[in-house]
Amino acid sequence: MPFELTIWLSVGAVLLAILLIVAFVRRKHSYFVAANIPGPPPTFLLGNLGTLWQASHYFRQLESWTHQYGKVYGMFEGTAPIYVVSDVDFLEQVFITQFAKFDRRKPLLFLLPGQEKRLHVFDANGPTWRRQRYILNPAFSKAKLTQMLPLINGCVDEFVQTLASYADENVDVDVCPMYFRMTVDTIFRCAFSFDTDVQRNLSNPYLTRYDDLLSVDARKLFFAKLATALPALGGFILQIFMRLFMLLHKLNKTFSFVHFPEMPLLWLLDHIGEHVIRVRTEENEIDRVDLLHIMLDAATDQSIVDEEAHCDEDISTSARTPIVKKLTINEILGNVFIFGAAGTETTANILSYCTYILATDHEVQQKLQDEIDANIDSNVQSPTYEMIDKLEYLDMFIKEVNRMYPVGPIALTRLCMQDTTIGQYTVKKGTVVQVDPYSIHYDVDLWGPVDPYKFYPERHATKRHPLAYVSFGAGPRSCVGIRFAMMEIKMTCVRLLKTFTILKCGKRESNFQIHDRATIKP
Ligand code: HEM
Structure with missing residues (x-):
């Protein structure tokens, strides 16, 4: 073939490829326009990611678009269409009524190669999720929690003692990291089945690895951005990147003289794996009720084949499809x-927000102390489950903190698995529904008549819409x-509150900042 013809053909092929990509992206980005659903106009390829990446808070950005476009609008992450919803009737359909068609979340980016085997309940889907949830639900029952309470109490004891030493010295305390250490301690005792020194030893490797893991807003990492914007290309590069880290991790383990940077996730999975096997070997020697031992009671070395089930089946009865327990x-x-x-x-974040309210609202603090004094004898050092369960104002106080400061909205997504209709909307398979929690939690129609921007625990005494509190x-x-x-x-x-009165100190931010990490942190 003559050289010139080859050039022209190549140029033609490139132009055709560009035209096809443009047509493909345009067609994808016409999804919401065709359905007559409003939303921020997408830019080529990135969709609305540019704005989301620049926004100081992802969920505040969604809220601000809700003000502009309404309770159901469409945005794009790359070419992927996402419904952003604060219409609680729509969400009730997605989360409850039509759950069988929305039984999974938006896929996670950071699935490691080979991780399918280790899938946990958060990432598992379909019948595998159903089986895991069937076993885990009773592990968090009131009866089991009552048995785990001494473990939780031990951690709170240690926290209170540390705080008392600061109070004795009359120094200001930043309680956020202390709460984080206390909650890590609690999970170690209840889910890892070991008592650690994390509240005193700040360099405990599990503590630092979890802190590193959670300090990242994964959506803002370079490879995550690439994988979201260009799933085919970015996903492939992400896999190579993950494999590279797995190799470095292997080298670190094999040769003591190398210290390559490593992902906290890999270190944690490795160490937890060894730990679980060790605990299993010693299992018969230890009489302990905790989440790990409850799961080990259901352990098998066989592989499990999950039978396809109807996801709307009631998990607690498993009437129609038997579940391998x-x-x-x-x-x-x-x-x-x-x-x-x-x-x-x-x-830990909710506890930090609670402390902020206690320090700034003395009326609320006094009401809580009065309720505790009236219901729990001053000699009781470690209250029982029943004593705690009786405290109604405390319950409303914590719900109000959760309403005003939702910490885990990143998990509030559902992926549509089958074309369906919700009210006037047709939702197509493969579309994601993302909850806009701030618009819901501050909606006066859902939370009034008292101004939702006011901290008012008593509002929880009124029955609200099932999706008003997410x-x-x-x-x-x-x-x-x-x-x-x-x-x-x-x-x-x-x-x-039985031991201290919380006071605000001079270092308090006048209007504290929230930070997008894996959770929303004060
Ligand atoms: C204040 C504390 C917590 C908050 C605000 C919180 C929030 C959330 C949210 C919003 C979800 C997603 C729910 C959905 O998709 O409908 C979730 C799921 C989950 N949470 Fe929590 N959580 C908290 C504490 C915990 C604790 C203490 C544990 C375990 C010990 C835990 C384990 C899980 C798991 C495993 C899932 C996934 C459930 C599934 O997919 O079946 N969370 N959490």
């Missing part, structure tokens, strides 16, 4: 890891650890 050791390791990630900073999600896939978290938060507040 087993977890593989890899799944147990995965779940221990996820409890460490999902159950520490979330709880701090722990909703429906069958809501937070499995809610009871655990609420108990830990309540126990800490009671012990705190």
Whole structure:
């Protein structure tokens, strides 16, 4: 073929490829316009990611678009269409009524090669998720929590003692890192089955690795951005990047003289894996009720084949499709890891926000102290589950903190698995529904008549829409650890208020800043 013709053909092929890409992106970006759904105009390729990456807070940006476009609008992450929703009836359909069609979250970017084996309940889907949840739900029951309470109490004891030493010296304290250490300690005792020194030893490697892991807003990492904007290309590069880190991790382990940078995730999975196997070997010697031992009771070395089930089936009865009541050791390791990630900073942040309110609202603090004094004898050092459960104002106080300061909205997504209709909207398979929690939690129609911007625990005495409070999600896939978290938060507040009065100090930010990490942190 003559040289010139080859050049022209190549130029033609490139132009055709460009035209096809442009047409493809345009067609994708016409999704919401065609459905007559408003939303911020997408830019070529990135969609609305440019604005989201620049925004100081992802969820405040969603809220501000809600003000502009309404309770149901469309945005694009790259070419992926996302419904952003604060219409609670729409969300009730997604999270509860039509759960079978929305039984999973937006896929996570950081799935390691080979991680399918270690999938935990947060990432698992379909029948595998259903089986894991079936085993885990009772692990967080009231009966089991009552048995775990001494472990939680031990951690709170240590926290209160440390705080008392600061109070004796009359110095100002930043309680956020202290709460984080206390919640890590609690998860270690209840999910890892070991008592650690994390509240005193700030360089405990598990503590620092979890802190590193959670300090990142994964959406803002370079490879994550690439993978979101260009899923085919970015996803491939992300996999190479992950494999490279896995190789460096292997080299670190094999040769003591090399110290390559490593992902905290890999270090944690490795160490938790060894730990789970060790605990399993010693299992018969230890009579201890905790999440790890409950999961080990269901452990099997066989591989499990999950039968396809209807995801709307009630998990607690499993009437139509029988569930294998087993977890593989890899799944147990995965779940221990996820409890460490999902159950520490979330709880610590809520405790920090609680402390902020206590320090700034003395009327609320006094009401709480009065309720505690009226219901719990001053000689009782470690209250029981029943004593804590009776404190109604405390319950409303913590719910109000969660309403005003939702900490885990990153998890509030659902992926549509089957074309469906919700009210006037047709939602297509593959589309993501993202909750806009601030618009819901500050909606006067849902939370009035008292101004939702006012801290007012009593508003929780009124029955609200089932989707008006989304701090722990909703429906069958809501937070499995809610009871655990609420108990830990309540126990800490009671012990705190029985011992101290919280005062604000000069270093307090006048209007504190929130930070987007894996959770929303004060
Ligand atoms: C204040 C503390 C906490 C908050 C605000 C919180 C919030 C959330 C939210 C919003 C979700 C997503 C729910 C949904 O998609 O509908 C979630 C899921 C989850 N949380 Fe929590 N959480 C907290 C504490 C905990 C604790 C203590 C644990 C474990 C010990 C835990 C373990 C999980 C797990 C495993 C899931 C995934 C459940 C599934 O997919 O089936 N969380 N959490």
